[in-house]
Amino acid sequence: MIEDLGTTLLDAVCGDIAAERPIDGVIIHDPLDDVVPMREALVLGVGLSEVDEITALLSAMREEDATALVLRAPIAVDGPIAAASAATGVPVLALTRGASWSQLSAMLRTLTADGDVGQPDAQTLGGTSAGDLFAIANAISTLLDAPVTIEDRNSRVLAFSGRQEEADPQRVETILSRQVPDRYSRELEERGVFRELYRSADPISIDPVRAGGSPAMPRVACAVRAGDEVLGSIWVAVREPLSSDRLQALKDATKLVALHMLQQRAGADVERRLRADLLATALEGGAGAKDAVARLRLGDHRCVVLALSTAETAAQADATDARVLGERHRIADAFAMHLGAVYPRSAVAMIGDVVYAVAGVPGEQQDADARAARVAEDFLSRLGSSDDVLVAVGAIAENGSMLPDSRQSADRALRVLRSGRRQGAVVLFSAVQMEALLVEVADLARTRGERPTGPVGLLIEHDRERGTHLVETLQSWLECLGDVTAASTRVYTHPNTFRYRLRRLSEISGLDLADPDARFSAMVQLRLLDLDPR
Template sequence: MRGTVNTQPRAGLRRVVEDLGTTLLDLVCGDPDTAGNIGGVVIHDPLDEPVLPRQALVLGIGVRGPDDTVRLLTALGDAGAAALVVRAPAPADPAVITAARKSGVALLALTRGASWAQLAALLRSLLADGDVGEAGPQTLGGTPSGDLFALANAVAALLDAPVTIEDRSSRVLAFSGRQDEADPSRVETVLGRQVPERFTRLLEDQGVFRSLYRSDQPVHVAPPETDGFHIPRAAIAVRAGDEVLGTIWAAVRSPLTPQRGQALHDAAKLVALHLLRLRAGADVERRLRADLVSTVLEGGPGAPEALSRLGLTGSAGVVLALAVPDPPGLADSPDLHAQHTAERQRLADAFALHLSATHPRAAAALIGDVAYGILPLPPRQPDAEERAARTGTDFLTRIGDRLSPLIGIGTTARDGGALPRSRDGADRALRVLRSHPGPRRLATVADVHVEALLLDLADLSAERGDPTAGPLARLLAYDRQHDSHLVDTLRAWLNAFGDVPAAAETMYVHQNTFRYRLRRATEVARADLGDPDVRFALMLQLRLLRN
C-alpha cells in the first residue's frame, strides 16, 4: 500500500521539527538542517516497497525493534530520504544511532498516544494544501476540517445532549445546538464564550480538572452546590499524545452509558485532530505573514513582491512598533518566560486585529519580540503620523495597563520603498520609551527626536570606547574617593537653570549647603560655569552618563 503525499517541495525538516516537536515529534538523532525541502510523505509498507521521492519523510508505521529500524534507515539512506518517523520510544541501541548517522537520515519518534492520522493531517498543513488525498474541501471524520461547530453538533447528536468544546483556559471554542435544554450556567457560558470564573473555581476545588487531565476516559461531574449549575456534566480531556489541548463538556441528566462513553472517547480524538489542524494552519498563516512583513520592512529585491502579496503596492504608510517590557525575573524562570511569550503573541494578534479594523489592508506580524504594524494611508496624507498615533492610542486604551505595552511610530513612508526608514524611526521611538520608563507609552519618532539622538551618541561613544573625560571625569573620581555628591549637585544646578533655591530643594539640603557644594564642584572640576559652552558640554556628558 502506497501513501505518498505532497510531491511538491514545500518546507524543510527543520520546519517540521520546530512546529511539531512540542506536540507530536521528538528528534532522536540527526541534523534537520542538512535536509533540503521535504519532497513527499510516504507510508512505509514492507510488503510493497513504495517509490520514494527525493528527501522523503517516511512514516514507519509498525516498525519495531533495532534490527528493523537499522535495515530501514540503511535502505532509506540509499534512496535519499530525509527522515524516518517511528513510534516512541525509539530503539535505544547504538546500532540505530550509527545507522542514522551513516545514512544521513534523521530519526524522529511519534509520541505515544498520538495517532498517525494526526501526524499526517498536520504534515498536510505544514507541507502543502491538499497534500493528503483528494482535491477540494478537506474533511476529518466526515466533518469539514476545522469546523468545530459542526463537530460539536455531531457529538451532541451522538450523546443526545448539548455540548461545548473548550480550551485549557475554559474558553468556549464551539458549542452545539439545544443549549436551551441545559442549565443557566451553560447559557451564561455560551453567551460569554467563557466559563464564568466562579464555576471554574468550584470545579477546581472539587478536583474535576485534575481528574480530567489524569484520564483519557469520560468523567462524570456532579453539579456543585451553587445557583444556576444543577445539571450534571460528562467531560473528557482532548489530547494529542501527552498534551492536553482542551475539553469536551456535555450536559447530561444521568451518567453516560458505556456505548455513549465510548462515543465521547472516540469523539475526543477527532476533536484533537481538528484542533491540531486549526493550530497548525494558524501557525503557517502567521509565519507566512511575518515573513512578508519582515521582507517589506527590511527592503531589498524581495520587497516589491512582498508588498504586492500584502496588497500594499502604491500606498503610503506608517510603521508602528509594539513591544512589552520584560517582567522582573524573566531570565531565571522558564515558566514565566513561556507565559510571557504566549502573552506577547496574543497581544500581537490583538494588535493585528485592531489595525485591520482600522484599515482593511493593514498588515501586522510579530518579528522577534516586537510586533510591527504597517498602516496604509492615502498618498499625500497630511496628518499620517497623527492618525497612526490615534490608532495606537486607541489600542492601548482598549487593552488596559496589565502588560504595559509600548508603541513607537515611525515617519510617513510615501511609498513601499520607504517603509524600512519608517520602521527604523519606529524602532528608535520604541527604544526611547524602553530606556526611559514612565507613564508615557506611545511616541512618534518626531516626539523623541532629541532623546533618540542622545541614545545614538551613547552607542557611538560606547562602540569607540570613549572614556568620560574633562571636568566631569574629575568630579566622578572625587565622588568615588570621598563619597560626596558633587556630580548630583552639578546636575541639579544645571537642571534648575542656575536657580539655587530650586536646585537645593530637589537635593533636600539648605541653600547655603548647596552653594558650598557647588563652589567645591567648580574647584574640583576646574570648570567655568559662566561659559555657556562649558555648561552645554557638561549637560550633554551628564545625559550620556545617564543613558
C-alpha cells in the same frame, strides 16, 4: 457565515443574503470614534438604536462597499431601516437577545481569519478543511439527526451545529455564552458524569439536568482522545436513545474530531510562527518584504509600528526562561486582540524579546502615531499587573516600503524608555528624537572607550581625589538654567555655599560659565556620563 453560526445567534432581517458576498474583516462601529475603512467588512452596530443613525450608517456602508450590518434584535422588518437596506443593497442581520457582542465578534473573527496569512489551499481532513470544527459539528449532526456541540476539557464550546433551536433552553444558553453554565457543570460534576465520560471509551447517556427548573433533554456524550490525552468531548441533545449504529457513528466521529483539534492546536503555533516570520520580513525590508506586507494585508495602508517590551531587570535577563517567554507570549496575544479591535488591519508578533505591532491607519489621519500611543496607553491600563511593560511608537510609514524606517524609530524610542531618560510607559519617537540621539552618541563614545575630557574631566578627577561634589554642583546649575536658588535647593545646599562651589569649579577646571558653547559642551558630556552605566 450564516450556515456556520445558524439562527441561534443571527437572523437575516432584510436585504439579499443569498448573494455570495465576501467578508474581509469585522468592525465594531462607534459613532463617536473616527471612521475606519469598511470595504467588504461586516459592521457590528453595537448600541445603535436610533433609526436616523442606522440609516445614515447604511448609506456610508454602501459608499465604502461594506458587506452587511448587524444590529441587536428586535428590528422591524418593515419601515425606514428595511427601506434603507433595500436602497443601499446592504443586508441587515439581527443578533439574538441575550447573546454577547464580544462572543459574536470572537466567533466572526475566527471564521474570517481562515487563510489570512497562510496559503489559500488549506489542508483537508476527512474531506473538511483542517481545523474547521463547525463543519465537523454539522456533519455529525446530520449523521445523528440531532444538534451537537464540541467542547474542550473546561466545557468551553469550540463549535456547534445547526438546529440548536430544537434543543432545550440549557443548550441555547450554553451556545450564547460559549460555555456550559456553572450551575449545570456543578451538577454534572456532582453526579460523576465527567469522571465516567473521561474513563469510558464509548458514548455515555446522561439524564436531563434540571438545575434551572426549565425543561431539559437527555444528552449523549463521548470523549475525544488523542492517545491517552483527553482533548474534549462531543455532546448530543437527544429526544430518544440513539440506535447502536448512531452510537458507533458518534464514537467513530471522535477520531476525526481529535485530528481536527490537534490540527487546530498545531495550526495556532504554526500560524504564530508564520506571522512572526512575515512581520520580521516586512520590518527588515529587502527581498520578500513586499510579498510579506501583501500577505499581512497591509500593502495599501499607511502604517505605524509599535514596539512593546518589558523593562530590563535581572529577573528578566534570561530570555530562555520558560516563564518569561510564556508571559511575553501572553502579552503579545492580548496586545494583538486589543489592537485588532481598533485597527482592522494589524499584525502583531514577538521577534526576539520585543513584541512588534504594525497598525494600518486611515490615509487621512495626520496624527496616527499619537492615536496609536493612546491605544497603547489604554491597553496598559487594562493589563493590570504588568507595570514594567514599555511601548514605543515609531514614525508613520506612508507605505509598506517604509516599515523598516518606522520599526527603527520605534526601536530607538524603546531604548530611550529602557534607559530611564523619559518618564512614563508609552512614548512617541517624535517626542524623544533628541534623547535617542544622545543614547546613540553615548553608545559610540562607549565603544571607542572615550571618557569626559576638558573641564568636566578635571572636575570628575577632583571629586574622586578630594571627595567633593563639584560635578553635582555644575550639573544642578546647568539643569536649573543658572538659577542658584533652585539649584542649591535641589542639592540641599545653602545658596552662598553653592555660589562658592561654582567659583571653585571654575577656578579648578577653567570652565567659563558665561560662555554658551562651554556650557553646552559641559551639559552634553554630563548627559553622556549619566547614560554610561560604568
